[in-house]
Amino acid sequence: MSGLFSHAAPEPADGGTVADIRASVRVPADVVDAFSGFTEHLHLWWPGAELSVWGAGSFFDLEGGVFVETSAEDEEAVWAEVTEREDQRDGHRALSLLWRHRPGPFPATAVELSFNSVGGAAPATSVDVVHGGWPREGGPDDLRGRYERFWPLALGRYARFMGGAV
Numbered sequence: 181m182s183g184l185f186s187h188a189a190p191e192p193a194d195g196g197t198v199a200d201i202r203a204s205v206r207v208p209a210d211v212v213d214a215f216s217g218f219t220e221h222l223h224l225w226w227p228g229a230e231l232s233v234w235g236a237g238s239f240f241d242l243e244g245g246v247f248v249e250t251s252a253e254d255e256e257a258v259w260a261e262v263t264e265r266e267d268q269r270d271g272h273r274a275l276s277l278l279w280r281h282r283p284g285p286f287p288a289t290a291v292e293l294s295f296n297s298v299g300g301a302a303p304a305t306s307v308d309v310v311h312g313g314w315p316r317e318g319g320p321d322d323l324r325g326r327y328e329r330f331w332p333l334a335l336g337r338y339a340r341f342m343g344g345a346v
Contacts, residue, residue: 198324200312203331206298207305207342214305215273215295217342225341231330233257233282247277257282260291271297286323289313307335
């Protein structure tokens, strides 16, 4: 009976989620250095003024399987947990995160990061972010829309940190 009316909205085939957010950047470094710059030096480039619980003075770190923000008063907010880390293959690294939105009770989403070697005379790596698992509801203050603007900004900061142009 669901197809009885011609104007009835089709049921989403993907279980009620909306399109993934995708962003990418190319950095002038080999895959190992690009991955290290992202995971070990996050505190040097993460745009805390744009996505943070406590603001630009926070310290961001990815250590021990969690992506955590620490305030100037040593309060901590866990933004994500590493669900998978792939760093065994030459020319490729990957990181999967269960992303928790701060502040608030919005359901967790999934962030997939991939680092792939780009052929050429000089070492270069393509870094791709896929942020998915968004429910149909827009969430507080269009949370998905904020991340759609945020990821290109964050990757731009990362690229500049790695010596690249955006």
